[in-house]
Amino acid sequence: MNELVQLFQNQYISVVAGGLGGILTAWLTQRVLNRRGIFSYSVTHNRVGITSEDPVFGSVAVTWNGNTISNLFLSTIEMKNESLNDYENVIVRAYTSDTKLMTEQTQLLESPNILEWSEKFRKQLHVEVGNSPTDTQWSIYTGQREYVVPIFNRGQVIRITYLNSAQGSSTPSIWLSATLKGVKLKYRGPQNQILGVPQGQAAFVGVLMGLVILVALALLVSEPWIIATIAMTYGFVAQIPGAYSIKLARRIREAIGG
Structure with missing residues (x-):
């Protein structure tokens, strides 16, 4: 039981859980708003x-x-x-x-x-x-x-x-x-697009994903230079996974809505 409490008290786990909770809240809020005609x-x-x-x-x-x-x-x-x-x-x-x-x-x-x-x-x-x-x-x-x-x-x-x-x-x-x-x-x-998604949205989602990845690396990798290298490399292409994530979320939303 004590091990379970310590796990939830771990700051890294708290960050990941908080980030995922924020994303879920944002998605649910957007879904409620989209029930209105926009x-x-x-x-x-x-x-x-x-x-x-x-x-x-x-x-x-x-x-x-x-x-x-x-x-x-x-x-x-x-x-x-x-x-x-x-x-x-x-x-x-x-x-x-x-x-x-x-x-x-x-x-x-x-x-x-x-x-x-x-x-x-x-x-x-x-x-x-x-x-x-x-x-x-x-x-x-x-x-x-x-x-x-x-x-x-x-x-x-x-x-x-x-x-x-x-x-x-x-x-x-x-x-x-x-x-x-x-x-x-x-x-x-007019907005600049990447893979059919506005760049600003793709960058925002990409950064959120990057934070989750960074926390996971901090938990799993002991060498700081490896973490820094992966983080810098991801930073150059963060918009791409962000754009694909938004497109996937749109497909899921359409499937749920339709």
Whole structure:
């Protein structure tokens, strides 16, 4: 009995148990939070061209359908269902205050499906045969879009690409909103990825794993230089096991949730 008490009093065992307990608590907390609807989206802008007068290179003009415009961008928006729930009839709205939206391309990734405009948006832009769009309709078309996603499963991603022109600044400004009870939409800026996992997350998990490995080495290896060498080597590649661990956790989460 005394040996068992001494084992639990061992500081190394306490560190390992505390670390594992923290990881388990974080996982359970994330699972509870993910029972709520969480969508996230990111936006990237790529410049296609710009109209300018240069004394060296001369006059450069960007045109769209024969009309000269000050600049031209391709902006791509991706929205992901990060929750453990599947949703139906999700209304997604893209809007801007200082950017002129032109043509678009939409897709539900890993499927042949595109996004359809909502019935409300179709009615707003409906033009009778023989008539021309009104100024109000042009303003709506170039300033916003509204789509309906019939089925948006967990883990799925929708992608929307707009050809557009920034009007009031040097880069476009395009945002998303999602209308669905119990769903929260979060904006996520562009992140560097490693094996499909954000580098920051991979590094954090990799460091936690490294601490557990370090404690195990301290218990099992008596030579400090061996511990230091292994720890330094692991430090250079810590993001890789961290990324694989996150991907494995995602698969387990999806299996439990589905």
